[in-house]
Amino acid sequence: MFKVNEDYLKLPGSYLFSTIGKKVAAFQEANPDKGIIRLGIGDVTQPLAPSIIKALHSAVEEMAHEETFHGYAPDLGYEFLRSAMAKNDYQNRGCDIEADEIFISDGAKCDSGNIQEIFSRDCKIAVCDPVYPVYVDTNVMAGRTGVYDAVTETWSDVIYMPCTKETDFAPELPKETPDIIYLCFPNNPTGSTITKAQLQAWVDYANKNGAVIIYDAAYEAYISEEDVPHSIYECDGARTCAIELRSFSKNAGFTGVRLGATVIPKEVKCGEVMLHSLWARRHGTKYNGAPYIVQKAGEAVYSEAGKAELKEQIAYYMRNAKVIYEGLKGAGYNVSGGVNAPYIWLEIPKGMTSWEFFDCLLERANVVGTPGSGFGPSGEGYFRLTAFGSYETTVEAIERIRKM
Ligand code: PLP
Structure with a gap:
């Protein structure tokens, strides 16, 4: 059986x-x-913005003709989209991220749930509390969280970092050292943010303790204040300790269209092993690429219009x-x-x-x-x-x- x-x-x-x-x-x-x-x-x-609708129509038309038809997308995403992201989301903000460090996907939910696969089952995760439920639940599915206590509603092997009004809805550095730290700013559900100096403290902490930060930037487009970082790569040293998740759902209304990306700098390593290589292997094995028409729509997000x-x-x-x-x-x-x-x-x-x-x-x-x-x-x-x-x-x- x-x-x-x-x-x-x-x-x-x-x-x-x-x-x-x-x-x-x-x-x-x-x-x-x-x-x-x-x-x-x-x-x-x-509804989707006019430039995105235009790009979708035009890509659909391409699919109707033998000369412009597209089959399987490249595993890691089309170069035109990865370059547009590298330039607009990172290089124009002074972040050192190359197009080949960006993996296109069908959204941040899958990526935030799947990324834990490339880590050992022994790794200890730290999460903000409250938190987007996917981070903890997918680690439960992977057997990484220990025993559930129904009274406290917590898992024995998870480090919880309370984010309440007492902490100004920001996590404090944990007493116990985690291996994987999930951070999400601007935050779902609290809507809070942290300053660049606060995020820098997390990057320094992760580098010092050999931890990796999984930084969910799904709400980056909503930042209106000056001192709030749009990407973790604005911090010094993030290239050696941070993975960033991006979504097109909330900045461009793609919740039903589906597009996202995971950024893994080649310097995030465990000994000699690049996390970039593991994620590339995983993507190549388990994923057949976001659709061409959707990636063209994603490219339109970065057009001036x-x-x-x-x-x-x-x-x-x-x-x-x-x-x-x-x-x-x-x-x-x-x-x-x-x-x-x-x-x-x-x-x-x-x-x-x-x-x-x-x-x-x-x-x-x-x-x-x-x-x-x-x-x-x-x-x-x-x-x-x-x-x-x-x-x-x-x-x-x-x-x-x-x-x-
Ligand atoms: N990450 C956070 C923090 C979210 O709140 C959401 C959706 O609500 C996602 C990721 C999922 O994004 P996507 O639609 O790209 O899968």
């Missing part, structure tokens, strides 16, 4: 957003007349963030985030759990948000709202919450 991977059985409950989806569906079925506003899942709502259109799109979402932030603050809530990120992190009234607040908001305001505890134990007491709705529904949602 076959056996299953028992590490999967250790995963508690279902995935956060499936639970929310089920609760919302049940509420809608019981209350078909209620107009629910969804500010929960971090999915975009604006594309950049201008996307700047406007981000400004649209950030106007929503301001509506949420100021509306809730005006209603007496403690709120953070929403300045360099499309997420607003709200402290819920004392005496309620974040799931109770979720139910209350759904029932009384018909607004869906995300309970903070779904992102880790230190998320208890908080609630995430996203700026990805339309302006009108966002204004309406905040009005409803204020009246609650």
